[in-house]
Amino acid sequence: MSLKVVDLVKSIVAGVVSEGDTVVDATVGNGNDTIFLARLVGEKGKVYGFDIQQKAINNTGELLKDLGLQNRVNLICDGHENMDKYITGDVKAVIFNLGYLPRGNRDITTLPNTTLTAVKKSLQLLQPGGITAIAAYRGHQSGKREEVLLGEYLSGLDASAFITVSVQAVNQGNNPPVLWAVQKKGGHAQLITTE
Numbered sequence: 001m002s003l004k005v006v007d008l009v010k011s012i013v014a015g016v017v018s019e020g021d022t023v024v025d026a027t028v029g030n031g032n033d034t035i036f037l038a039r040l041v042g043e044k045g046k047v048y049g050f051d052i053q054q055k056a057i058n059n060t061g062e063l064l065k066d067l068g069l070q071n072r073v074n075l076i077c078d079g080h081e082n083m084d085k086y087i088t089g090d091v092k093a094v095i096f097n098l099g100y101l102p103r104g105n106r107d108i109t110t111l112p113n114t115t116l117t118a119v120k121k122s123l124q125l126l127q128p129g130g131i132t133a134i135a136a137y138r139g140h141q142s143g144k145r146e147e148v149l150l151g152e153y154l155s156g157l158d159a160s161a162f163i164t165v166s167v168q169a170v171n172q173g174n175n176p177p178v179l180w181a182v183q184k185k186g187g188h189a190q191l192i193t194t195e
Contacts, residue, residue, distance in 0.1 A: 005135045005167075005177045005178075005179045006032075006033075006097070006135060008167060008179055009033075009095060009097070009133045009135055009179060009181075010033075010036055012131060012133055012181050013036075013037075013040070013093045013095060013131055013133055014040060016092060016093060016129060016130065016131050016183075017037070017040045017041065017092050017093050018041075018092070019040075019041060019042035019043075019044060019045060020041065020042060020044040020045050021040075021041050021045050021046075021091075021092035021093070022041070022045065022046045022047075022048075022087075022089060022090070022091045022092060023037045023040070023041055023045070023046070023047050023048075023091055023092055023093045023094070023095075024047070024048045024049075024050070024083060024087065024091055024093070024094040024095070024122065024125070025037055025047060025048070025049040025050070025095050026050050026080040026083065026094055026095060026096045026118055026122065027050065027051060027080060027095075027096055027097045027098060028049040028050060028051035028056050028057060028060050028075065029051065029056055029060075029097060030056070030059065030060070031049075031056075031059060031060030031063045031064070033095045033097055034047060034049045034060050034064065034073060034075075035060075035063060035064065035067065035069065037093070037095065038064065038067075038069040038072045038073050039069070041072060042072075043071075043072065045072060046072060046073075046074065047072055047073040047074070048073075048074050048076065048083065048086060048087055048091075049073055049074070049075045049076065050076050050078060050079065050080040050082075050083060051075075051076075051077065052077065052078065052079050053077075054077050057075045057076075057077045060075060061075055074086070079114055079118070080096070080114070080115070080118035081114040081115075081117040081118040081121065083118060083121055083122065083125070084121045084124070084125065087125060090125060090126065090127035090130070091122075091125045091126060091127065091130060092126075092127060092129075092130045092131070093130060093131045093132070093133070094122040094125070094126070094130075094131075094132045094133070095133050095135075096115070096118070096119065096122075096132070096133070096134040096135065096136075097135045098115060098134065098135060098136045098137055098146055113149075115146050115149075115150070116146075116149050116150065116153060119132065119134065119150065119153070119154075120153075123157075123162065123182060123184065126184040127184070128184055128185065128186025129183065129184065129186055130183065130184050131181055131182065131183050132180075132181070132182045133179070133180070133181045133182075134150065134154075134179065134180045134181075134182075135177050135178075135179055136150060136177055136178045136179075136180070137177045147178055150180065151166075151178075151180075154166075154180050154182060157182065160185070161184065161185055162182050162183065162184055162185060163182070163183045163185060164180060164181070164182045164183075165180070165181050166178060166179065166180050167179040167181075
């Protein structure tokens with residue numbers, strides 16, 4: 001298994017998502033997570049993908065069409081903090097890949113306050129056993145603030161309702177990303193057992 005954060009996120013999410021589930025890509029970007037999720041949920045599943053950049057939505061839409069996955073995905077050009085306006089019912093997984101669009105405008109980034117709102121809403125939408133996975137990149141000013149704000153919030157979640165884990169490289173330079181995975185208690189899968 002790779003120790004790259006994006007691969008760890010995918011491994012965690014793949015461990016709980018089944019065909020037919022509803023999932024969310026809260027930061028579509030170049031579409032890699034959206035495609036991954038669309039394959040996981042199968043023909044009967046549903047992916048909601050959010051991005052504030054129309055370019056990201058358009059490019060991902062083309063990729064999905066080329067792969068024949070477009071019918072499984074609802075791409076939405078809106079901030080992830082508004083996900084509850086579009087999603088009805090419980091979701092099995094939500095992926096956040098924070099920061100800026102790779103090979104895009106680095107001045108357009110996820111923002112600490114809207115990200116925190118989105119994470120809170122994602123936890124409300126999760127079904128028991130569901131996962132919210134967050135990759136936070138600290139190499140830019142907004143990312144540093146996101147890391148602090150999210151770290152404070154996630155470490156204070158009610159332990160009777162959620163299991164929260166954090167993974168980060170401790171011997172790497174250049175501000176390596178932090179991964180948080182939050183699972184709503186209940187259901188069959190558990191990230192960690194404390195017994």
